[in-house]
Structures are given as C-alpha cells and as structure tokens.
Amino acid sequence: MKKLHGLDYTIAFAGNPNVGKTSIFNNLTGMHQHTGNWPGKTVSNAYGKCSYNGKNFLLVDLPGTYSLMSNSSEEEIARDYICFGNPDLCVVVVDATCLERNLNLVFQILEMSLNVVICVNLLDEAKKKSIEINLELLSDLLGVPVIGTIANKPKTLKKLLSVISSSLENKNNNLTIPSKLKYSPKVEECISMIEESIKSKLPDEKQYLSRWISLKLLDENISINEALKSNLHMDIDNDSDIQEKLNQIKSNLNDEASSITSIRDSIVSSIVSEAEKIREKTCIFANSKYNLKSRKIDKILTSKKFGIPIMIVFLAVIFWITIAGANYPSSLLSNMFGAIQDKLLIVFYNLHIPEFWTNLLIYRYVSNCNMGRLSYASSYGYFLSTVYFA
Ligand SMILES: Nc1nc2c(ncn2[C@@H]2O[C@H](COP(=O)(O)OP(=O)(O)OP(=O)(O)O)[C@@H](O)[C@H]2O)c(=O)[nH]1
Ligand SMILES: [Mg+2]
Structure with a gap:
C-alpha cells in the first residue's frame, strides 16, 4: 500500500503466537481477521488502516513467532517484513503472564529495528494470576517505550496509539535508542571482527542491521544470505572480504579450543540469562504460591x-x-442403541406404521445369538452409531 500524502506510517505488529496481536489489530482497524486461542492462527501478513491524532497508520499483523531464525515460513515472513519491509515502527506484543519467554523475541527485534514499542498485553489475565509488571522499569531496561494493554479495552488501545504516535515523532528527532543485548566478551570480539565489513556493504539506511547480520553469520544461519541477496542485493557468499573474516574467526576459535557451536550456545545463554534478570526485576508475583x-x-x-x-x-x-x-465406550454405545432399536420396533408395530416405512427407517438384521428372532436396529440409532464410530 502506498503512503498517503507522506502522512501515513507503517506499523508492524510482531510477537509470540497467541499473545493477542490480531485481537489488537482487529480492534484498532475494525477488521475481522481470525483470532483463536491456539498458537499459529495467523500465517501471513494482514493489512489494515487506522487513524490517530491526524496521523494515518497502516497496520501490519505479522504471524506469531517464537524467534526470527527463519526456522519456518512464518518466521521468514515476519523477519523479512521487519528487516526489509521498512515499517516506521515495530510494536512487539508480549504476554504479561509469561514475560520472560517473550523476551527472546523482543531482544531479536531490538537488534533489527530502530523504532520499537513494547505492548504488554493480557494484563487482565496477569491480574487474575496476581502478576504485576513494572512497565516503567521495563521501559528503562529495554530503552524503548512500554505500554500495557487489554485487547478488548479501547481505553488501553488508545494509550497504545498515543505511545506509537509520540514514538514516531521521537524517531524523527532520533530520541529513542533500543538497548542492545551485551553478549560474552568472546562473542562481542567476534562481532567486532566482522561488523565493519558488513556495514561497509550495506546501504546507508540499513547499516543499523550490521550487528544483527554479524550475529546471524556467527550463528551460521545461512538463510540470511538468501534474504540479503534478494532484498538488498548483497551477496555474502561471494564476498571475499566477509568470507575471509568469517574463516579467520573460525580458525581463531579452533586455535582456542572453542567452536562456532560454543559461540552459538553462548549467544543463547546470554539471551536466556538477560531475560531472567529482566523478569526478576520487573515482575512481581503477589501470590508467591501461584505457579x-x-x-x-x-x-x-x-x-x-x-x-x-x-x-x-x-x-x-x-x-x-x-x-x-476405545472398545469399552464403543460397546456401551452399541448396547444402548441395541436397546433403543427393540423399543422403536415395538412402537412402530403398535402405531401400525406400514412395513415400507418400517423397513425404510429401521435396519433389519437377524440376531446371531437368538436364531429365528427378528431384531431390528432403528435406522436412527444405526445412523448415529455409524456416524459415531466412523
Ligand atoms: N483475556 C484476554 N484475552 C485476550 C487478550 N488479547 C487476546 N486475547 C485472546 O487470546 C487469544 C489469541 O488472540 P490472537 O489475537 O489470535 O493472538 P495472536 O497473537 O494473533 O496469535 P497468532 O496469530 O497465533 O500469532 C484469543 O482467544 C483472544 O481472544 C487480552 O488482552 N485479554
Ligand atoms: Mg494472529
């Protein structure tokens, strides 16, 4: 969609599955995208519009993902939109009842976006579980605005729009700086060895991606090469400078009896321990026995x-x-329908219903256990049991 009169801003809604992105998106745009209480409901981007304070926003509802490593098509769609779709701002929706788990994605998006707002949704569910979150402190620790919401409470969504609006103004004044996660000295050393080479190959407006791309290359996440080639015409596989640096990093690691795997483990453990620290500082479990x-x-x-x-x-x-x-409930039902069929047959005979209808509606069979006795299964019972056991 084109931007209107230079007034429109594009806002991407990212987050873990089932955190309420689509619910917020629907309530803001008046649209009816499918929502559901199971992960992975949204599998492609949905677009909608809304306005606030004279600003026109194009909202993009991204598929829910636990990370942006491109392990699935949803992760690739979300990653490509955030990195190369040029949204003016990315709202990361997180679940207030399990903040720590959601922070993994938050850290990744902070590394690949310049303008981020964290929306702590499901505050009502958190309240039920006696969980309180210090949103101000969370904002200080992450270096970006944080707002609490309940998806079906318009008042909270208005506040979200107001934070988005002022964040976009701050972006124009370069006032917000998302915090970058600090990794172990070894990982930071590896990043610094390669980051400058990557930066020099990126277009000016995408240079902020250099740290994130360095991390992905250290992580040997090769799908990033394809994405960079198709979106930014940057061919890492055939870039001798970058390949040389990568080989140098690998050989250094081998000399020091460490490996790319240990670097990868170190990146993951930094993310996990930082998420835990932030949760400890910002979440209060009023009912300590809960959970x-x-x-x-x-x-x-x-x-x-x-x-x-x-x-x-x-x-x-x-x-x-x-x-x-399953045989036990099956035989129970079979006996039940068997009892009904005999009673139905008696009713049919007593009502003098013509044989044609009796034959049509009641399935006749000869009972093996009682030779000579004609038994009938009601077609209704027979039909029900057939459907049930099918
Ligand atoms: N109580 C409560 N329920 C919510 C809130 N936000 C969303 N839900 C419910 O949570 C479920 C998931 O909501 P969705 O909007 O489909 O979540 P999503 O993040 O788009 O999920 P994916 O598309 O799978 O990524 C739905 O049943 C919503 O009704 C909220 O603030 N409070
Ligand atoms: Mg959704």
Missing part, C-alpha cells in the same frame, strides 16, 4: 531422569486407548 505447583510439575516432567520415561508411559496409554480402550 508453584505447576512449576514443580514442570520440573519433574522436563527433568532428564523422569521426562523421557513419563513421555513413554503417556504414549503407551494413548496407544492403548486408540487400540483397545
């Missing part, structure tokens, strides 16, 4: 010792239910 039970269960179910045996037992139970267990 205790499910955390204990989680610990057992995901432990190395019990996790796999419990999974095998569960699979065995499901297998048994599918093969043998």
